[in-house]
Amino acid sequence: MSEPATVIHMDDGKAPAAASSSYATAPASTGDATTAAGSKAAGGGRGLPLLLRSGAGGFRRCLAVIDFLLRVAAFGPTLAAAISTGTADERLSVFTQFFQFHARFDDFPAFTFFVVGNAIAAGYLVLSLPFSAVGIVHPGATGVRLFLLLCDVVVMCLLTAAGAAAAAIVYVAHWGSRRANWVPICMQFHGFCQRTSGAVVATFLAVLVLAVLILMAACAIRRRR
Template sequence: MSSANEATVIHVDNTTGKAPVTAQPPPAAAPTAPVQQQQRKSGGVPFLLRGGADGFRRCMAFVDLLLRIVAFGPTLAAAIATATSNETLSVFTEHFEFRARFDDFPTFTFFVAANAIAAGYLVLSLPFSVVGIIRPKATVVRLLLLIGDTVMVVLVTAAASAAAAIVYVAHEGNMRANWVPICMNFHGFCERTSGSVVASFLAVLVFILLVLLSACAIRRRPC
């Protein structure tokens, strides 16, 4: 019974004569509008562009992968078209024939080999390009691709330039050297080799873009 009759003791401040008021913790502040907008934007940003500089490098690595797939077609087509450009021309009788073969020209043999090597290199470089997408800070991988792309630019440019000179002589000839144009008779041979040279030069342009992308990816700051 004594506990029920006990009076409640209230501590009174001697200076003011009022009971002290306990401070309530402030309510949690709601996220401001800029923060909410930033959260919404980050949720809608594609995976390739997230992470600032890393996202930019990842996006360039994805473009690098697409360019390698694009460049594979012209190099392979140039090698196959030139290697199958042999043509036989029958004159008067079937026993008297003229033949135009790509392996009769060392330049075309080098052209086929260079484009075949470039096509094989592009296939082998695809996994390294995928690594650049997954790990945008992998500088060693980008450096290896840069070196390989530079070598391919030199190789394919040399082969395409030499083949272009032979194709020009085949179309126009050289009267001073008594070289007559053969494209007046060997139409299929000249069409295939001419198209192969154009495709090879397109591949050279793609390789140049690959070199620029690899150089930008290696830099510490985005280009």
Template sequence: MSTTIDIPESSKVAKGKAVAVAPPRPGGWKKGVAIMDFILRLGAIAAALGAAATMGTSDQTLPFFTQFFQFEASYDSFTTFQFFVITMALVGGYLVLSLPFSVVAIIRPHAVGPRLFLIILDTVFLTLATASAASAAAIVYLAHNGDQDTNWLAICNQFGDFCAQTSSAVVSSFVAVVVFVLLIVMSALAIGKP
């Protein structure tokens, strides 16, 4: 009887020792990368949705008007700004939907599947976000500086508030773009390194 009791005890101790002595599994930093990924996504959500909201609410009516015409500028005035609002809302929506996959990457830091899925979709939405941010930046630049050769006059002297609001939306969208680049680089490193 005494021997049968002794054997499981000693095997338990051996198991405990084996776990304690075993070298740490390589790639423990991947969990940290996954957590960083999640936090960066939260920041990008704020930047993208903030950009969409700021642009979408930009609207300025000048306090003077002629008999036939009232001077008004809103994001509706430019097709590019409409594109910007729609795209940034889409990017924000994608980022919200991508959060569960980021959580899976935190729980299972060594799984390649979720990261691969995220890196591919991130690339697509990075392109979308960059396209809308850059095209809106081009229009904002024109609104500030105008263009001599084509006789397009700068409108920011009149529509100061409108210009300030659209400019801040563009800056916010570029923050989202930078975060996307970081997310892709981090995912690539987490997949590639052991």
């Protein structure tokens, strides 16, 4: 059998050089694209806050920081509402000093419930701060967030009930009731009505903050990646 013939191409060597140069530039261009993509990603990451650069963990840590600050902010209105209503006491002298009308918070069971509810909420917000701090240190602590979520729901319901009961008394004190022949007393007891009305507004502000805390905790628990 005859061996296959060997064909030798006679050229000036420019074509192989061009081919080799194209192969040489291909990896370089690929590397440049990878480097450019990496620099673009790094540049995009630099524009994000530090807490959000690490994905879901950073997102949960950011929510934990906001959660801690909101709890501190909600503590003020609840404590102020409890103190303001608990110290609401006004006397109105009519004709002589021996004939007086007296307005005090414990004269109304709704206001007593209101003071107790705000005091419980204020104490809970202080006790919940260490648990909220755990969420900052350990963003993946789902059990702590779930515990705070359940407690926040209970306290928000308590504050809502107390605020609604006190708001009904404040409304009657301001406007009275024609059908029941109840006259408004705020025309005489100005200080008492101002203190209780401001306390009701502060309580509903705390309820709004607790609602935000509940939504944030639900988002942090739901987002796992």
